[in-house]
Amino acid sequence: MLQGLTGLLQDLIRLLKKAVALPRPALFPIGRVAKEMDGPTVKADLIAGLSVALLAFPMSMAFAMKAGLPVWCGLVGCGVAAFVAPIFSGSANLSAGPTNASAALLLGAFATLGAISPEQRAAALPTLVLMAGIFLLLASWLRLGGFADFVPRTVISAYIAAAALRVIALQLPTALGMPGDHSGESLFEVTWAAIKMGRHLLINVDFYLAIVTGITYFLLRKPYGAGKAIVGAITVATIGAALGQSVIHNQGSNADLVHYVGDAARSAAVLHLPEFSSHTFSTLFSPALALAVLVIIEGTANARASALKTGRASDLHQEVFGLGMANLACAFSGGMAASGSISRSALNVASGARTAYASLFCGLIILSAGLLISSWVALVPLSCLAILVILAEIELANFAVIKLILKSGAQDRTVFLATFITAL
Template sequence: MNEGAGIESTQKKSLSWKGLELFPIGKVLRQYNLRKAKQDARAAMNVALLDIPQSMAYALIAGLPVQTGIFCASLSTITGPVLASSRFIMLGPSNATAVMLLSVFLSLGYSPGQALIALPLLLLLVAIFMTVGAFCKVAGITQYISKAVICGYITAAAFLIIINQLKTVCGLHVPRAATFVESLGNFSAGLGKTDTDALIVSGITLVSYLLLKRFAKGLPTIALSLVVTAVVVYVLRPYGLEPEMLSGINASSWPLTLPTFQWKEFTEIAGGALAVAFLAMLESSSIAKSLAAQAGDRIDLNQQMLSMGAATFASSLGGGMAVSGSLTRSMLNFRSKPATRMSSVFSGTILIVALFLFGDKIAYLPRAALATLVILVGISLINPEQIRLMLKTTRNDATVFLVTFVGGLILPLDTAIYLGAAISIGLFVRQAARPELREISFDEQGNLLERAPEVQKHRRPEIAIVHVEGDLFFASSDVFLDQMRHLAEHPDLRIIILRMRNARHLDATAASTMMELTRFARSKGSDLIVSGVHPELETVMRQSGLLDLIGEKNFFRYSPENPTISTRDALKRAREITGVDSADITIYTADKGKDHA
């Protein structure tokens, strides 16, 4: 029995607050056994072999010492599962957060030394944003951010990764820049000083990687490529090959970093910290939902966000970097079939042991070799199929993708992702806020027929049934009121029945709009009836005073046993008000066929 099946059924209650569990791993430990431990250990070993070179690569992407990536990976994989919801997500550095860190520090004009000093405070702010966001249940905002934003951001980030590592591949020491366009200019200007030794090392690494990928499938290709390159460089060193090397790591001097607080620095990096937290939330929620769906597990995104907050806090104190869910390591963990989230704890433990045993051996790795592998990772992030999907599916998706992507090339990435998210939410609100109604009548054979606009001008229905569907909130209120006022102006209209069975998200603005509509209709000699009202909508109507204005006699609740009975009773009430047994009835429904983008 795995965690998804067995742990959920435990009858023991966990410590919780505000709907979030404060020690969910306790449920795992209460049912843990040797069989599960062996299964978790196998998965952990697979992930750790990938984690070591990846973590160093992500630190290099962020412009930080390679040890910050390993410190982050080991600390976050141990602390994250204590509060996590998913048994598959492997926390640690990722491409997305690494390149965001680079962009934030470059946009602030920080040197590598300044960035390293400011990093603990930035991570502390990220941890606070994530923790507060988890308790405020903000993870739900991810449903309003389209995949086009993520696709555009990742594509732009890939270009920035590639151009920033190309200078290392060529052995150049050119000024750093916050954007792809500036970085490309600096790289082009320095090409005349290309170092031949760096290019040779890059060539050796590329050939090693391609051969291993072709003939050694299933093995840790990235790690083996670095080992092969290190051996070849060591052999060729007496013949004059002298590339720039990485610095070894002395694990015994692992730093405890306490954030230093200065108000000026705080105001400078707060915006960047919010961008990192926002991006990590988007990235991790996307991975968590995908893996949970495949495994049949349940996932609480706010719980997962809380675990990232805790892991980021540990990383801020332990000399690490920004924490997110890693797609490649999480997918490897998923395929390795861990029994519980303890596989993550084991993986972090393996990383720490490896760091103490082999940390000093990192000094044998050429910097250009790691940069070459980072470029290969960057190229793999560019997904032509996804880009084609975003550009061809809808105009909204294409707009959001292009705005985010182009913005990511010419602006700092934190600005680009805010811009993309704002466009995504704006287009969603625009579409949700423009309901369209069409008039449906019957032909002589009794078939439903959409009436032409010119016929509608002369049509004077006595009873209008309006199907209100979707989101009825502040953004849609003005348009809804205009359309309904236009309908209420028909001189022969006596009754408007709002069928609200499929209406959602009624708020104070929309309730106020419906009150205005009720008063306007009555001023024109008509009346308003509502039917199919769910309990949550009734609560808003009652608290706002709308129910009192409409009146209980004109209010009909939704019945799960008979979904149409409320409309039938509303028609009976309409006939009672009009005093006639027969009336012309026109049905208005949402026009789903139009593209309001």
């Protein structure tokens, strides 16, 4: 027995020596990229950065609402992550920022912590994101970027489907303009409450703005893509809300018929920093680890997909290092957790991005726009963002994949249903 333990210890020491001998992520790979820059490259990266920023700006607000956070958490997280990640990844394959899946996981973590209001969630966010960033840095140093291949896709699909239902339940009252607090209710409870309201919903302006937003999105989605469809839907709903409010004011009424984002311009007044205490770290350990695992899975998968499209090699461990540094930066700026976005990464590639500077330019544009037009952002109707989040969740759930899993073997069905029920 002693010989067996000695042999096991020797094997562990050999594995540790091999791990230590492996190459580590470069600290500032963006320096190498700078040598590739010339006039045409800068122009191509600027165009790509602007294109991605147009998509990321409204989506980041929607993801913040999805996680039950103030919208500025999404804007700051998107801008900071897009700026910081490429400095430490040196790659044009991945566009960092808030994503559907990471927002859903944040919502679940907040529910576990008992953080109900957006202010409570914003206060808990920095420490959670900081710990996830530390886990990501450790994973990149230990070269664990490829471990995500061992997580069953059935588990991921079930978790995403359950998260989608939770998010729809959270956003449906806002989209319908339902009064009162429904944050702790299930989708069934919210639907039943809406049915009981009946005709009262039909005199709610928020309800009609959500319908207009949804119709506009569907009309623009196929011919112009998700990014332009989101921008167009938000623009139409915001203009419609402003015109309706103007008509009411001209008739001598001061009533506010529409609920607006409103808090985007107050980001500086509600900035929270990470809390360094053993109790907080022990409480957030599991949610932060789960968030880091999700970021690795999502980030490396999207980096691989972009690499296949462009033919540019992607160092997955360096990508994880960049995401880790981006999350550290988000933690100290009040931003949401950063992951690798499939839609923004695909748009970055399709827009002709040549280097990591495309994402860096995107981050600068988002942060500048957030500062310069924050008063305009505050005029976006809440129901508009809520319905866009719901539509995004329906797409994310991927019912075709779920149907395929349920028709497959008993083992896959059991794993899917067990994960789905547990995650609800």
